[in-house]
Amino acid sequence: MPMPPVTDVLKALESDFSERSYEDKFVSQDDVRFVQLLCGTIRQREDGHYEMPLPFKDNNPPALPNNNRLATIRLEHLKKKLKIHTQYFDHYKAFMEETISNGDAEPAPVSSEGDIVWYIPHHGVYHPRKPDKLRVVFDCSAKFRGISLNDTLLTGPDLTNSLVGVLCRFRKEAMAVTCDIEKMFHQFSVSPEFRNYLRFLWWEGGQLDTEPKEYRMAVHLFGAGSSPGCANFALKYLAQQHKVDYTAASAFIENNFYVDDGLTSVSSVEEAQKLIVEAQELCKSGGLHRHKFNSNQSDVLSCIDPSERATTTGPLNLKPDMTPDGHVLGIQWSIENDTFGFNVVTKDQQPTRRGILSIVASLYDPLGFVAPFVLSGKCILQELCRRGIGWDDLLPEMLAPRWEEWKNGLQMLKEITIPRCYHPPDFGKVVKVELHHFSDASNVGYGACSYLRYKNDED
Incomplete structure (x- = not known):
């Protein structure tokens, strides 16, 4: 082997x-162009959702070859699997019908001679911890004549918050709050003039014995190399736009989200409830739906509808x-x-x-x-x-x-x-915080340890 x-x-x-700090992240010229492009083109639609173009490496959209033949061959392989595995077919069909019915995908217009179109093969992947949850992944890395869609896209700078930083702030105060953004990538639309690069084939109504129809994605999709950068950019852009009206919620969304998962902590139930309400209002203004709220204090969740709460109180991975x-x-x-x-x-x-x-x-x-x-x-x-x-x-x-x-x-x-919390819940008012570091090394390894020392107002 x-x-x-x-x-x-x-x-x-x-x-x-x-883990790297924000200051240590390398920013290339492509990253600068990515940010400049989105800053000049992002716009908010009437329904609140933000719309952005596909960030191509060249200033003009690339003249890709028509890869319909590749997509057709891949679809035939998918068809054989769907006919063999009934449960896989049912989950795949449900995913596609929901994607089309809610507007994340749309019937593709008839292309004219000279139009540039690109077809994306797709396949289904089950969540490793949720065997009944299937996600359809669009293979934007599939090559045809030596090129793929991902080859032409800018990925943008790494705008993801440090996981260590998010978790450390999650431990800071007594009241913990977690939530996530539902289908984060799909909440950000692709400008209509770029959607022909996101065509795919599927059978209308899931009827496998009929001729497949042409559709195209209307949102930034899971599988495109540019989608994480676009989604993170738009999320931080939304937070910045409402920094004055929703100060706390804006800081929460900008600094305490790791991709689509939000984790934070505050000092009281009242502060937690206010943060949840404000964050929901802020996200709603951008067409985002925050749900699966959870907290170590049940009183914190009384301010939201039960349907917006997490369905389990078991350990959270x-x-x-x-x-x-x-x-x-x-x-x-x-x-x-x-x-x-x-x-x-x-x-x-x-x-x-x-x-x-x-x-x-x-x-x-x-x-x-x-x-x-x-x-x-x-x-x-x-x-x-x-x-x-x-x-x-x-x-x-x-x-x-x-x-x-x-x-x-x-x-x-x-x-x-x-x-989880650095200090006991009944610790009192913190008047002083100290950080003590120790480190050592040997021929086989090295180690470092930090102690956080709190002092309250009772001394």
Whole structure:
């Protein structure tokens, strides 16, 4: 077997440096052009939704070849799968009918000779934690004659907030609030003159034995390389537009969202309720629907309709969907106890260098709660590299006990709980905050630890 991709090795070795501050993010000339383009073209429609063009790399839309043949072939392969798997077909059909009926997609006009059109193949993907939830992904990376739609699009600067920053602010105050934006990408429209680049084939009414019809997406779609940048730009643009009228809600949306998930904390129930109401009003003005609200205090949610609340009060996974599949460790927020814990799902792996790398690299602990434990696993991998052990060679006998002990320790992580809030709920008025840092290093690893010290007005 070939060695793992270089990206997998780098992910394991450089995971400690995965977070970058806003100031450290590199901004290219393409990023500047992306922002300038959207600043000059974004507009708000009568229904409140923001509309933006596809941000092409060239000033003029590209003259792409007509790839109808590729889309037709891919559709035939999809048709065979839909006929074999009944549940897959039912979910796919429901997704497409909803997309078309709510205006996210529209029947494509008859193209005239000389019109530039591009067809996007599509396929369905099930959510890894929700086996009944299917999302249709449009394959904007599909190449025809050596080019794809994504090859022509600007992705824009990384406008995503730091996950560590969002989580740290989530721990600051006693009242926690979480929510998300429903179908975030689909809330931002594509300018009509660019929609012919987003054509796709589908059977009207899901009738597989009929001739497929041509449709085109009217919104920024999941699968286009430009969509995350456009959605994040528009979300921050919306917050800036209402900075005066909704000061707190604007700051929440601009700084405390990680893609479509919002997490924040405030000092009182009244402040939390005010923030929720204001944020809903602000988002509504931009055509966005915020829902799945949750809080560690049930009184906080009394200000909104039950349909807007999260359907469960069970532990909330704080793992974004865009993180790689196969995590054996995921941080969770227990809403009832207001603590962080760890969801551990062990996967059978051969005791080889490849298997150890797979497990160690898949640990998800963005705040470093179990960094000392992770370091022990990395040290085993370090020793294998030093000894020149092959990727598929079995673990040497002298290292096997260390590996077994480390694997058994994974299950013990379930017993660890960390209070979400930095200070107790009855701590009183905070008059002073201190941050104390300690660090050390050795030949096998390094470590750093920070202590947050609060002082109240009772001293």
